[in-house]
Amino acid sequence: MTAPVYLHKPAVVCALGETTDQVAKALLASEQKPLTFTDAFSPGKTLPLGVIDGDLPELAGKHASRNNRLLLKALEQLQPDIERLQSSLPAHRIGVVLGTSTSGIGDAEQAFAGEQDGGLPERYHYRMQEIGAPAQFLASHLNLAGPATTLSTACSSSAKALASARRLLDCGICDAVICGGVDTLCQLTVNGFGALDSVSASICNPMSRNRDGINIGEAASLFIVSREASPVRLSGVGETSDAHHISAPHPEGEGARRAIETALADAGLRPDDIGYINLHGTATPQNDSMESKAVAGIFPTPPPCSSTKPLTGHTLGAAGALEAAFGWLTLVDQGRMPAHWWDGEVDDRLPRLPLVGPGETLPGAPRHILSNSFAFGGNNIALILSAAG
Numbered sequence: 001m002t003a004p005v006y007l008h009k010p011a012v013v014c015a016l017g018e019t020t021d022q023v024a025k026a027l028l029a030s031e032q033k034p035l036t037f038t039d040a041f042s043p044g045k046t047l048p049l050g051v052i053d054g055d056l057p058e059l060a061g062k063h064a065s066r067n068n069r070l071l072l073k074a075l076e077q078l079q080p081d082i083e084r085l086q087s088s089l090p091a092h093r094i095g096v097v098l099g100t101s102t103s104g105i106g107d108a109e110q111a112f113a114g115e116q117d118g119g120l121p122e123r124y125h126y127r128m129q130e131i132g133a134p135a136q137f138l139a140s141h142l143n144l145a146g147p148a149t150t151l152s153t154a155c156s157s158s159a160k161a162l163a164s165a166r167r168l169l170d171c172g173i174c175d176a177v178i179c180g181g182v183d184t185l186c187q188l189t190v191n192g193f194g195a196l197d198s199v200s201a202s203i204c205n206p207m208s209r210n211r212d213g214i215n216i217g218e219a220a221s222l223f224i225v226s227r228e229a230s231p232v233r234l235s236g237v238g239e240t241s242d243a244h245h246i247s248a249p250h251p252e253g254e255g256a257r258r259a260i261e262t263a264l265a266d267a268g269l270r271p272d273d274i275g276y277i278n279l280h281g282t283a284t285p286q287n288d289s290m291e292s293k294a295v296a297g298i299f300p301t302p303p304p305c306s307s308t309k310p311l312t313g314h315t316l317g318a319a320g321a322l323e324a325a326f327g328w329l330t331l332v333d334q335g336r337m338p339a340h341w342w343d344g345e346v347d348d349r350l351p352r353l354p355l356v357g358p359g360e361t362l363p364g365a366p367r368h369i370l371s372n373s374f375a376f377g378g379n380n381i382a383l384i385l386s387a388a389g
Contacts, residue, residue, distance in 0.1 A: 005166045006230040006388065007223045010180070010325035011077035013070060014219035014312045015050035019077060024329045027311065028336040030359035035203055035215055035313055041190040048203050049185060050217020050313025062125035063137045065104030071134055071182045072141070074220035078178075081224055082142065085176055095146035095174040096135045097164045099157025099181035101317035103150075104128030106186030134182055146174050152317060154375035155280075157181055158221065159320025159383055163237045165225040180222035181318035189316060190216050196247060204283035204314075206307035206340065207292065207355060209347035211283040217313020221321040223328075229388060232328050235368070236267025236384030244378045248286055253294030255380045260298055260370065263382040267368070271299045274384070275366025276330055276337055276356075278323045280374045281307020282314055289350060291372065296351030303366075306340035306356040320373040320381065327369040327385045335362040 009020065016026040016033060026033045035048040056069035057076070075082075085094060111124035127133060132150045139148035147168060151160050158181020165177035183189075193199045193214060200213035225234065240262065242255025249256065264271065280291055295302055308326055315322050330337055340355035371383045 002170050003227055005169055005225060005234045006228060007225055007232045007234050007328060007385065008081060008230045010328055011074040011222045012322065012325045013052060013074045014315065014322060015052060015217055016311055018054045027308065027326055027329060027338050028333060030339070032341045033311060041185050041187050042194065047190065047199060047201060048215045050215060050219070050315060051185065052218055062127045064123065065107045065128040065133065067100065067102060067104050067134060067182055067184045068137045070184055070218065070220045071138060074222045075138070078222060078224060082178070085224065089175050091143060091145040093146060093175040094144050095165070095168050095177040096139045096144060096148040097151065097161045097168070097177055097179045098134045098138065099151045099161040099317045099320060100131065100134050100183055101152055101154055101157060102183045102186050102189060103131050103133050105188050106184055109187050138178065153379045155314065155316055155319055156373040156375035156379045156381045157317035157320060159324065159373040159381045162223070162225065162234060162321060162324060162383060163239060163381060166234055166237065169225065169227060176224060176226040178222060179225045180220070180321040182220040183316045183318040184218045185216060198284055200283065204310050205342050206279065206281040206283040206309060207288050207347065207350065207353065208342045208345045210343060210345050211285060211288060213284055214282045215309065215313040217315045219312060219315040219318040219322045221318055221325045223321070231332050231388050233386045233388050234383065235386040236263040236269065238262030238266060238382040240380045242378035242380065247376045249290045249374055250378060251286065251290055253290035255378045256291060256372065256374055257294040257297055259380040259382040260294060260372070263370065263384045267384045267386065269368060269384065272301070273368050274303050274370050275362065276303055276369045277305040278327055278369065278371040279305050279307040280372045281309055283309065287374065291374065292350040292353055295353060302353050304337055304356045304360070305353045306338050308338050310341040323371050323373070324383055324385065327371045330369055331365060331385060331387050333365055335364050337362065
């Protein structure tokens with residue numbers, strides 16, 4: 001058996017707050033913090049979005065995308081830990097693995113809209129929008145020489161990044177990995193999902209019979225992943241690719257179910273060991289149907305479950321790491337869980353899951369939690385996080 005892999009306290013910036021502590025307070029509160037209604041990314045059509053309103057650090061040159069600025073905002077929270085890490089490890093033993101789906105596409109949209117006389121604004125550089133840009137920027141910014149990779153597997157991207165970081169440690173390539181995900185709002189994703197009839201005009205309503213689509217959001221979530229002990233271990237990973245359809249999930253959740261079963265086996269756990277499930281829970285008709293079938297098929301008595309996307313929007317390439325951070329915060333709390341915000345209208349076509357109500361608590365903190373991420377093309381991943389003590 002390989003040595004345990006630990007996730008240190010995450011750095012999180014999302015619609016719930018600009019620091020991890022702010023996010024934890026809003027995430028575990030008994031009142032819902034509403035999303036922002038705006039037409040900034042869909043002119044003439046006001047939609048609820050998981051917008052980050054705060055100021056972001058300034059950058060110049062080819063790295064100056066909003067995506068990288070958001071990444072840097074999250075990184076600031078980890079700066080003391082990173083300095084300590086760099087003082088004890090050579091640069092080539094520290095890796096960077098990130099997930100994204102947008103990178104700097106929003107900056108490209110603005111540049112093309114502002115094009116004049118056949119020229120693009122001086123502030124724009126084509127490398128801003130490259131998918132590999134976030135990891136390249138972070139490695140350059142920190143003067144790291146280890147592997148620097150950005151994964152883009154749609155909504156599973158940053159959960160996949162955590163799995164990749166664990167493999168880098170297991171293979172002996174790295175001693176520590178700065179890992180997570182970042183995505184920023186842009187017209188491409190907001191209107192692209194709209195073209196798929198997958199966007200809701202109201203705050204999303206996961207598992208309800210009235211659910212009608214997702215809200216898009218933006219976020220950055222970063223971990224230091226290493227062998228050094230911390231309160232939470234990355235104890236199980238399960239990855240599958242059912243390739244059922246280019247965008248729709250398998251209707252019976254076959255790939256999702258195999259991912260969860262693989263994660264349980266990897267962690268050496270039984271279904272009844274899991275104390276809480278963070279659902280992918282996008283509030284689209286097909287996703288919620290297949291996910292509830294997959295969960296109910298594995299867990300004879302499912303643990304408390306919730307989708308956190310009504311609080312943050314679906315942050316796409318950042319969602320897996322963001323919701324792993326929510327799992328981390330749940331494990332270190334004293335039994336509070338993120339509420340499942342919805343209208344309470346049960347869909348009798350779905351297997352019934354015990355959805356967490358506002359203020360609902362466990363007798364104590366769970367020992368193990370499951371976090372699901374399911375993406376286009378049937379690209380599925382389930383992560384199990386466990387209390388280290």
